[in-house]
Amino acid sequence: MSGTFTKAMARNIFYGGTVFFFLLFLALTFDTTSNLPKTDNRHNITPAVAAGKHIWETRNCLGCHTLLGEGAYYAPELGNVYKRRGPEFIKAWMQSQPTGTPGRRQMPNFNLSEEDLNNLVEFLKYTSEINTQNWPPNIEG
Amino acid sequence: MKYQSQAVALPYFVAAIGLFVGQIIFGLILGLQYVVGDFLFPEIPFNVARMVHTNLLIVWLLFGFMGAAYYLVPEESETELFSPKLALVLFWVFLVAGALTIVGYLTVDYATLAQYTGNDILATMGREFLEQPLLTKVGIVVVALAFLFNISMTVLKGRKTAINIVLLLGLWGLAIFFLFSFYNPTNLVLDKYYWWWVVHLWVEGVWELIMAALLAFVLIKVTGVDREVIEKWLYVIIALALVTGIVGTGHHYYWIGTPEYWQWWGSIFSALEPIPFFAMTVFAFNMVNRRRREHPNQAAVLWALGTGVMAFLGAGVWGFLHTLAPVNYYTHGSQITAAHGHMAFYGAYVMVVITIISYAMPILRGRACNSRKAQVLEMWSFWLMTIAMVFITLFLTAAGILQVWLQRVSDTPLSFMAVQEQVSLFYWMREWTGVVFFIGLLCYLASFFIKGEEAPAKA
Numbered sequence: 001m002s003g004t005f006t007k008a009m010a011r012n013i014f015y016g017g018t019v020f021f022f023l024l025f026l027a028l029t030f031d032t033t034s035n036l037p038k039t040d041n042r043h044n045i046t047p048a049v050a051a052g053k054h055i056w057e058t059r060n061c062l063g064c065h066t067l068l069g070e071g072a073y074y075a076p077e078l079g080n081v082y083k084r085r086g087p088e089f090i091k092a093w094m095q096s097q098p099t100g101t102p103g104r105r106q107m108p109n110f111n112l113s114e115e116d117l118n119n120l121v122e123f124l125k126y127t128s129e130i131n132t133q134n135w136p137p138n139i140e141g
Numbered sequence: 142m143k144y145q146s147q148a149v150a151l152p153y154f155v156a157a158i159g160l161f162v163g164q165i166i167f168g169l170i171l172g173l174q175y176v177v178g179d180f181l182f183p184e185i186p187f188n189v190a191r192m193v194h195t196n197l198l199i200v201w202l203l204f205g206f207m208g209a210a211y212y213l214v215p216e217e218s219e220t221e222l223f224s225p226k227l228a229l230v231l232f233w234v235f236l237v238a239g240a241l242t243i244v245g246y247l248t249v250d251y252a253t254l255a256q257y258t259g260n261d262i263l264a265t266m267g268r269e270f271l272e273q274p275l276l277t278k279v280g281i282v283v284v285a286l287a288f289l290f291n292i293s294m295t296v297l298k299g300r301k302t303a304i305n306i307v308l309l310l311g312l313w314g315l316a317i318f319f320l321f322s323f324y325n326p327t328n329l330v331l332d333k334y335y336w337w338w339v340v341h342l343w344v345e346g347v348w349e350l351i352m353a354a355l356l357a358f359v360l361i362k363v364t365g366v367d368r369e370v371i372e373k374w375l376y377v378i379i380a381l382a383l384v385t386g387i388v389g390t391g392h393h394y395y396w397i398g399t400p401e402y403w404q405w406w407g408s409i410f411s412a413l414e415p416i417p418f419f420a421m422t423v424f425a426f427n428m429v430n431r432r433r434r435e436h437p438n439q440a441a442v443l444w445a446l447g448t449g450v451m452a453f454l455g456a457g458v459w460g461f462l463h464t465l466a467p468v469n470y471y472t473h474g475s476q477i478t479a480a481h482g483h484m485a486f487y488g489a490y491v492m493v494v495i496t497i498i499s500y501a502m503p504i505l506r507g508r509a510c511n512s513r514k515a516q517v518l519e520m521w522s523f524w525l526m527t528i529a530m531v532f533i534t535l536f537l538t539a540a541g542i543l544q545v546w547l548q549r550v551s552d553t554p555l556s557f558m559a560v561q562e563q564v565s566l567f568y569w570m571r572e573w574t575g576v577v578f579f580i581g582l583l584c585y586l587a588s589f590f591i592k593g594e595e596a597p598a599k600a
Contacts, residue, residue, distance in 0.1 A: 007369055010376035011303070017384040025387045028406065032334070032399055040330035040398045050327045057267025057325075058255040063188020068397050069474030070333065071269050074175065074187050076557035077474060098182070105178030105558075108186050110252070127329055133404070135396035137471060137549040140556055 039131035051116075052123025059110050066141075068132060074105065077141030082128040084139050087121045094120075142504050144215040146222035151505045152232050153208025154498045160201035160239070161491075162586070165579050167194040172572040176565050185247065192246050192272045198486065199270065200239045205494030206315075206351055207235075210292050210308060212501045213358050218299025223291050231284050231291075238280045242273055264325055268336055271322045278322060285316040303372035304361075307379060308354035314347030330398035337393045344490075345386040345414065345456075352493045353379050353421065356448060359500045360425065363442050364432035374424045381417035389414050392464050396473055404466035411464040415457030418489075422449035437595070438510035440519040441500040447527055448496055451488025459484050459534065471549050476541030476564075484534040487526075495585075502589075512593030519588040525581025532574045540567035 036042070056062075061078070062071035068079040081090060094117060098106040112120065142148065170190045174180050181190070215222050222228060245254050251267070258274035260266050265275055273281070289312060296305050321338040357375040361368055391407030425446050436442060459481040463472040472478070499519065503510045511519070547560045555563070 005373070007303070007373040007376065010373045010380065014376045014380035014383070017380050018387070021384050021387045025390065028388070028391075028403075029334075032394075032403075033331075035400050036328075036330060036398070039400065040328055042328050042330075045327055053327055053329065054264060057264060058252045058260065060188045060192065060251045060267050060272060062267060062269050063191050063272075064186075066474040068329075068333065070397075071474070072188065072191050073474065073476055073479055074191070101179075103178055105174070105561075106182040106186070108183060130330060130398040132396045132398055133401055135470060135473065138554050140548050140554045 041126055041129045041131070044126050044129060046122065046126075048119045048122040049126045052119035052121070052126075055112065055116050055120045056123055064107070067127065068130070069135065075107070077136060078124060078127075079130075079132070080128050080136060080139065080141055082121070082124045084141065087125070090121055090124065091117045142507075144221050146225040146228075147212050147215050147501075148505060149222065149225050149228040149232070150208040150212035150501060152229070153204050153211060154502060154505075156232070156236055157201045157204040157208060157494060158498070158586070160197050160204065162582060163243075164194055164197035164201060165575075165582055167191075167197065169572070169575050169579060172568070172575045175561075175568040176572065189246055189251070193243055195270055196246075196272060197243065202490050202494060204235070205498070206312070207231075207288055209351075209355050209494065209497045209501075210288075210312060212497070212505070213308065213355070214292050214295050214305060215299075217302045217305045217358070218296050220295065220299035223294035223298070227287060227291050231287055234280070235284045238277055238284075242277045245274065246272075263323065265323055268325065268332070270340055271336070281319065282316070285319070289313060289316055302368075303375055304354050304358050307350050307357075307375060311347045311350030311352075311354060314350065315343060318342045318347060333397045334394070334399065337390055341390045341393055342387070344485075345389060346383060348490065349382040349386065349417070350379050352448075352452075352489055353382070355493050355497050356421070356425065356445060359441060359445050359496055360428045362500060363436040363438065363445065364428045365434040365436075366428050366431050371428060374420075374428075378417050378420050378424060381420055385410050385413040385416060392466075392469065395466050395469055408465045412461065414464070415453065415461050418449075418453040418457035422453045425449035436510075438500060438503065438516070440511070440516040440523070441496060443520055443523055444492060444496040444499045447523060448488065448492040451484065451492055451527060451530070453488070454531075455481065455484030455486070455488035455534070459538075462538075471545050472541065475544050476537050477545070478541075480534045480537035480541055483537065484530055487530045492527075508595050510595060511588070512591060512595060514593045515588045515591035518584055518591060522581045522585035522588060525584060526578050527581075529574050529578035529581060533571050533578065536567045536571040536574065540564040540571070543567070 056067075061067075064072050064075040066073060066077045066079070069077065085093070094110065094112065097109045100106070167190050170181060170185065171187065171194055174182075174187050174190065211222060211228055245258075249257070254274060255261075255264075255266050258276045260275055263275055265278060266272055271278075292312065293309060296309055318339050321335050324335050326332050326335075353375055357371050360366065361371050388406055389411040391403045392411040394403035394407060426449070429442060429446060463469050463477050463481065510516070543564045544560050547555045547563055548557060
């Protein structure tokens with residue numbers, strides 16, 4: 001094999017293969033972005049949703065929770081929490097933190113205003129209505 | 142050491158190891174918080190400790206990569222580094238910026254940190270692994286560009302080898318794809334789609350070029366096998382890695398709101414992703430078996446072989462375990478992901494950085510290799526850390542299988558927190574294994590301070 005398969009051939013396969021598959025990936029990306037409006041629930045993005053996402057990010061919620069399965073695995077999945085618990089429960093839950101139960105996992109209280117809480121709920125509502133191909137398998141996330 | 146300027150690698154390696162120790166200490170804190178939920182609360186909440194754990198990992202690996210480049214590139218290019226002074230200045234800039242960021246995480250609450258560091262100008266924070274404040278992200282770009290300038294100029298004025306070029310490609314790719322961390326649209330699906338352009342295209346793309354180049358360099362040095370043979374393998378492996386890995390990004394696009402066809406693209410290409418890792422293992426063993434000399438630094442040889450095997454197990458086997466869409470439907474975002482993440486990062490990137498440190502550090506300290514006694518202790522640290530990581534992965538996998546069953550498969554699914562209590566035994570075992578890993582790391586540190594006669598080369 002060493003006689004026929006040279007380093008130059010291996011190098012060309014690397015460059016050719018990389019360029020080809022990167023272009024393929026770009027083409028798929030282009031197709032995905034043009035199809036996304038059907039699945040990504042973008043028509044429900046309001047200023048409240050945007051503000052809610054900002055709250056979500058600046059409190060580092062992903063450091064404990066997952067959102068559509070990405071994040072940390074320390075606390076429940078929240079992509080569908082709006083459907084699991086509803087808006088009032090989410091707000092009451094956040095206001096009652098931390099529980100202080102000895103030995104139990106604790107969530108900080110972020111001292112959010114009523115408006116912030118409403119925005120966060122709006123963001124979670126929008127997220128729960130993204131078409132995730134029926135993920136998670138059930139309501140428990 | 143053949144070139145004076147290679148010496149700038151030394152502080153980079155020292156910083157990398159120091160930050161590694163910090164990363165593991167925070168890992169132990171996190172592991173304990175899994176079972177003693179209020180441990181260190183509210184002083185260090187879980188999300189803060191996790192951010193420190195993962196960001197330290199990224200930063201120390203970057204220190205390792207940069208140190209490796211400063212060591213390797215002059216020797217491969219057969220010329221002094223373009224500017225050793227710039228390399229040292231960048232070292233301090235990066236170290237201070239990194240340390241300030243970690244101090245920021247630990248002392249200021251995250252929302253305040255975001256406010257102080259310009260997150261309202263361009264919001265980029267609060268996304269997994271990209272939690273760094275805007276200022277830090279800009280700093281990373283500046284340091285990366287100056288570093289790339291220095292390395293590229295060195296290669297340009299010297300000899301261009303396959304190893305040099307592949308390493309450069311990897312480092313440039315690393316910098317270019319990091320730019321996507323500045324793109325954070327409100328549309329969560331787009332946000333997640335391009336987030337993976339940093340995260341996946343780093344660890345399953347350009348970082349693999351860096352890893353393969355480092356491994357190839359060390360293998361040339363410790364085996365004496367012909368460069369032509371090793372460089373041909375290098376191209377084959379990275380070709381396989383990118384051909385499978387680029388479209389393999391699709392295995393992250395199953396459930397985030399993207400079209401359904403990604404389940405096919407992702408499954409097919411990521412099913413092929415273990416192949417380059419398998420090739421890497423075969424390559425490493427093959428080269429060591431065909432060696433033309435017995436290098437006195439046996440510890441470095443052990444780390445090099447270990448990198449191949451553990452990267453194949455962690456990235457290849459554990460990745461494949463949950464990469465097919467029908468399987469991933471149940472395992473996505475569970476402890477299975479955590480199990481895979483731990484072993485893949487350790488096997489691929491932690492071990493390759495330790496490999497190059499193990500090879501280069503004695504030379505940087507003025508000897509071909511460490512004493513027999515020091516090497517024996519280093520090999521102990523290899524086995525302790527590696528076996529501990531195998532068991533951490535096994536325990537997390539067990540926890541993950543139970544979690545998936547109880548929460549997602551069972552006819553009467555339990556809630557997340559109820560499941561967490563059911564699997565706590567495995568979290569305890571993971572934590573104790575983590576302590577063993579830490580002991581291994583302490584052995585590794587201690588091996589740097591053991592003196593004695595230089596180990597002679599075996600005939």
